[in-house]
Amino acid sequence: MSAPIPTRRPAVEFWFEFGSNYSYLSVMRIEAMAHRSGVAIVWRPFLLGPIFQALGMKTSPFVAQKEKGAYVQQDMARQCVKYGLPPWIWPTTFPRVSVLPARIALLGADQPWIAAFCREVMLLNFVRDEEIDDPANLAPILAALGLPPDRILAEAQDDSIKRRLREQTEEARSRGVFGAPTFFVGSEIFLGNDRLEDAFSLAAEQGRATGNRA
């Protein structure tokens, strides 16, 4: 008799950046999508800045190219209506520095509070239009989630977390990520909030094919 094959819940790797407006849309939608499809989320915060630099870009293409920026304004306004999110405003600072919340998200990637934390940071950036790299703005979010802000903010600044965020960003680059959000299902790569459904469909399908379910 052979031992039972361990089942592994199908999963989508979710690569996102707190300064990215299309990542905002996906962060707000992904937990509900995961529940509906019985697929797990592997939370993969990273920094887009070093990726853009490696590709020879100085900043977001939405800032560098005025046509793209003007379009993204229209598109985001409509997308927010479509997904039932608050009316879209262009943040007064864009893209915002997102190092500190990315470190906290890395620290909490496997914790039950990760989804709610990410949503709150995104709302801070894209609805409340406030800085997200500021401990004074993040502490109340952590406290509201029942977490000890001081301890988490300290742990997030530990050298090991700083190094892991650099490594995770380098992994994104080496796996061909060039924008956010990006989803992986195994080696299949999906770019953009528009591919959220496709990524979860593929993961759920693969889960059914191997008999693994949520």
Place this chain on the structure above:
Amino acid sequence: MSAPIPTRRPAVEFWFEFGSNYSYLSVMRIEAMAHRSGVAIVWRPFLLGPIFQALGMKTSPFVAQKEKGAYVQQDMARQCVKYGLPPWIWPTTFPRVSVLPARIALLGADQPWIAAFCREVMLLNFVRDEEIDDPANLAPILAALGLPPDRILAEAQDDSIKRRLREQTEEARSRGVFGAPTFFVGSEIFLGNDRLEDAFSLAAEQGRATGNRA
């Protein structure tokens, strides 16, 4: 008694380029979408090359950036499956010169054969992997549509059509088009095959609001 207000069928302006792979997806889908939603299509062929040049780009971003090119391969393969199109191949020449078919499409933009002509040119490029700027490859397409190839090919090379294609491309640029396909519903601009449904939904909704139907 006032005269009845003339009704105008709601419409989507469809800006496309025969060398563009995402335009291919929309050209194959748009006529069925228009029928389903009771919305007219205003066919707007243009050339992406001059637009890219005006934006400081030498070629398609899918060629210029290898990460994007690698991604688009995966994405197109999946999109073709999703839309029931033939298996995706990357054309041996990309992006293909598309001046001649664009001129013919401009000539026939209001003709009943426009949708079928555009589909056949796209299949020539993206399925049969053949040159689309070649009269010898376009003549059989025109003939199969019951049209006189020699006359149409001659008319398409008339100076007035050449000038109109330049003007149409310039109009695209001046209205903020920076990629293809692009859809307009009035002043609302939608970029990419992923926004086809949204553009037609908006046009249909505006049609209902003003009491205009197909």
